Amino acid sequence: MKRHSEDKKSCAHFTRVANAASGMAVHDDCKLKFLELKAKRTYRSIVFKIEEKQKQVVVEHVGEPAETYEQFTEKLPADECRYAIFDFDFLTPEGVQKSRIFFIAWSPDTSRVRSKMIYASSKDRFKRELDGIQVELQATDPTEIGLDVIKSRAS
Template identity: 85%
Template sequence: MKPSTHLVLLLANAASGMAVHDDCKLRFLELKAKRTHRFIVFKIEEKQKQVVVEKVGEPAQSYEDFTACLPDNECRYAVYDFDFVTAENCQKSRIFFIAWSPDTARVRSKMIYASTKERFKRELDGIQVELQATDPTEMGLDVIKSRAN
């Protein structure tokens, strides 16, 4: 086994032990059921070995406010409640799960976020659309709109 492959396996095994803080589920339920939040940004706290809530957006905040909360050089998970009007003029909303993994993030961080993603997503029941983004253009408002329908 090549040293790099061995490192990948070690990191993946270490990362899969991440717990999900109860606050993550609670805030997500508030977003889904009560619509008290527009978005939630989640962060992995490596020392605590858990996913925690980093930021919660107010219902009046815009998509631009949301994207401004994502760090340029660090990975995050995020949930965004997107409101839109269909071609038939119906008001709808979709809950997006966004895995933010910028190219400039540390390799270790990208691997930990990648290996924890599915387990974390399972804790958030009600996600309708998933998006993986490595730069802002991959999660622009145009992309969100096209994926919402």
Template identity: 75%
Template sequence: MGRRFPRASDLGAPVFFLSDCSPKANAASGMAVDDDCKLKFLELKAKRTYRFIIFKIDEKQKQVMVEKLGEPTLGYEDFAASLPADECRYAIYDFDFVTEENCQKSKIIFIAW
């Protein structure tokens, strides 16, 4: 039997779907975004190269950097296990799910951890 796609309710937390998510460099906070963040996000969005991307703020360089890339075969449990318990992170997760009409869908989720 194939991989079971979770339902949005399986996450046990509110889910916010981004219809057209794209990172903006030098947002209002003044924090820079490393070019690799934008490149990896576009690869996830267009080619589904990754299941998730975890971003970390580098205090010394004052910019957001890619910390971890999740392979497409990894699941939500692997993603959740990759998040540190006591530190902040930003993440993008490519969430596959089944609708109430039994249609397989995929949405990109932005997570502030």
């Protein structure tokens, strides 16, 4: 019987956290930086962080146009969730230069459960603010966003 009441408490806690998270505001700078990446290619990547106290998503890092994919992935913390955008350039089998804008929902296994819930429940609303995402990836460890995965999903 005790187990059931613990489950109910856990479920109620999850609902409160999810409801609080769904009210996350998106800082205007997030949209502005994304538009600059998409339209002007001012940046190669953007890493976004949820500031829980301010209840909003903010820009944490931007990557210069010459940034490599490896440099970008090094910016993702090993034990904290983040949203990230990467503008990936590649050649098609026909030798045509193309680009794909990736949205990465980074949620490492080692991050706090509360953080995972907040990022998961805020993701769709945040993504709607960024018009032009072409590929979405969800990752819990670096192998899920390796360069081989990016290349295979780009084409």
